[in-house]
Amino acid sequence: MAQSDLHLKRVFYDAFRRLDRGGRRFQPEVTAIEVRFYPYAGLHHTIRVRAGRVYVRLSDLFQAAPPEVIRALAFLLVARLLSRKAPRDQERIYRSYAFSPQLLRASDIARRQRGRKVISSANGQVYDLERIFARLNRRYFDGKIEKPVLTWSKRRARSILGHHDAAHETITISKILDARECPEWFVEYILFHEMLHIKHPARIVNGRRYYHTVAFRAEEQSFPRYQHAQEWLDHVVRKRQELRARAA
């Protein structure tokens, strides 16, 4: 995974060097390039620059694309970013893959399955995750957290109240919290925790991943109702144990 990740960065790095030979417009380092596959609703890719870093999101329908197609796509996206004309041959390579029957079919299916569902599932019966996210982002992160896909879980899970999937840039919140009995500040706390996972990516030490670093925990405790939220967490967990005991 790490290898192919580096390979993707190199492909884009190379496209920058070739399209901007003098380095007059923009010439990022390999380490300043992030490339991710993203479950867009249709066939869609984005590239943007923020604070000197390049963020690329490729449709996950391209995950199995041959190397020369990814390379062609890199040229197209970088050319778009630099307002240059993309090389003709690269455009041809990209198109012949993107418009092949099997890819069009896959993108059709993705559009049908993801399109509306993904958008509407952020808006629950009681709480709208998009609105809560925007508020938290403004209040605690200076608006700097890039909005992931936000969605209520399909099942009413009690064991996992929130989850951040870095690979797909998705935050899922358990539907159990989308209820009038659940105070809004508790939903905020759970979403705040998951947003911290975006701000503080996992650290890898001796091959192990650490998600809740010291910096993460310190910032988490700055949440105004942090203590109260811990009591609520206990409350939700206890309820789960009671339910389990009853079922047993």
Ligand SMILES: [Zn+2]
């Ligand atoms: Zn966590």
